[in-house]
Amino acid sequence: MKMTFYGAARTVTGSKHMLTTDKGFNLLLDCGLYQGEGKDNRPLNEHWGFEPRTVDAVCLSHAHIDHSGLLPKLFKDGFRGKIYTTQATKDLCEIMLLDSARIQESDLKYINKRRLDKKLPIIEPLYDEKDAQMALDNMVAIPYNGSFNINDEITVETYSSGHILGSVALRLLLKREDKAPISLTFTGDIGRKNDAIIEGPFPFPQSDYIICESTYGDRLHATQTDVESKILSVVQSTCIEQKGKIIIPAFSVDRTQEIVYALDQLATRGLLPQIDVFVDSPLSVKATKIMAEHQEYFNKDILSYINKSGSPFNFPTLHYVETVEASKAINSSNTPCIIISASGMAEAGRIKHHIKNNIGDAKNTILLVGYASAGSLAGRLKAGDPEVKIFGEMHEVKAKVESMENFSAHADYNEMLDYLSCQDPNKVKKLILVHGNFEVQSKWADNLIQHGFLNCVIPNKGESIELT
Ligand SMILES: [Zn+2]
Secondary structure (H helix, E strand, O other), rough: EEEEEEOOOOOOOOOEEEEEEOOOOEEEOOOOOOOOHHHHHHHHHOOOOOHHHOEEEEOOHHHHHHHHOOHHOOOOHOOOEEEEEHHHHHHHHHHHHHHHHHHHHHHHHHHHHHHHHHHOOOOOOOOOOHHHHHHHHOEEEOOOEEEEEOOOEEEEEEEEEOOOOEEEEEEEEEEOOOOOEEEEEEEEOOOOOOOOOOOOOOOOOOOOOEEOOOOOOOOOOOOOHHHHHHHHHHHHHHHHHHOEEEEEOOOOOOOHHHHHHHHHHHHOOOOOOOEEEEEEEEEHHHHHHHHHHHHHHHOOHHHHHHHHHOOOOOOOEEEOOOHHHHHHHHOOHHHHHHHEOOOOOOOOOOOOOOOHHHHOOOEEEEEEEEOOOOOOOEEEEEHHEEEEEOEEEEOOOOOOEEOOOOOOOOHHHHHHHHHHOOOOHOOOOOOOOOOEEEEHHHHHHHHHHHHHOEEEEEEOOOOEOOOO
């Protein structure tokens, strides 16, 4: 029995880990897209390192594209098995995988137009909406914090990982002939105990092998300031005193709902001034609906808030914007307002239009609430660039740029150690680190070794580890 690591191995994206059992059953844990690797993205996403037809089934930890985004291509390339995941992840994938297919098709339209001009062959998308639909049609909902059998060799238990709606750690119980069974836990991405909306990560039973993420293996999050008072002070200075607009680039899943929930609480307490708040992104609007339908994943605090005050994502001045016409109407209005739009790094979607239209006026504020890679538009704004390129044109940054460090869907290293404290390190045969840059993983491994997890390994891409 062995695990082979085909993605998120010494890197953060492209999560893909294959279990091969004694009887030769191939179970793929996650099937994520490589992102943010520049020119390397394409070849990394084109070549599997294995034959998709030989995969028998997939277990998916959560809906983020770096974990789910290659499922359509897996079908396109011949996989015909089932994808096991929670109902909420299935619902989120429904909007995210179709959106991913559309983004690829529209990005390539522009690139292929230029290639045709240069008489170069056109590039095909990795997959299209039809492939995405095939992946969705083959998703099977599994119990949340429960267990199920894939076959007589593999039982899967799920434990909330507290990362995003529907995310779970997968604990596999692997039967062997004439030998004791092996337990292997794949943490997926580990969230935080104090998430505003979803339940924190659950402890999981002792495991022989643990495949653990490493995103912030070398980092501690800043102490959290009060989200609501910070938002309120930006609203006061921008919308009330300067009569300006607040533009918030936010990831469609989770971050958008966290901001809306904070505003909802302010509105309920009568503290939010009467200004319009727009969630202007079709994907964010759909994600909010899905979130509202899955309260079984919510934490106690938000459930008691819902009991007292009703929906956490709905207050009188909040508007969900879907059509292009309605989005353009917000752009042409001069009334102070808050615009929450995607994508989170401001690299695609309507947020780019909102930033372009409002960046040149000092009375406006661009409020950054999420992770932004250095080269992204949000990243350049965060770094304080005096001018930024949007749609091929340079724009002077006259609007105020503010950052809130309150939000992260990933645990830092102390929070991950706390999560792993449910384990007796002496009984863990191997702690396998994935989903992190190698430098970060090396520091994370040193830290784990100091905490008793003496057998920490950091597999390279394509490397196999025998499970004994
Ligand atoms: Zn994730």
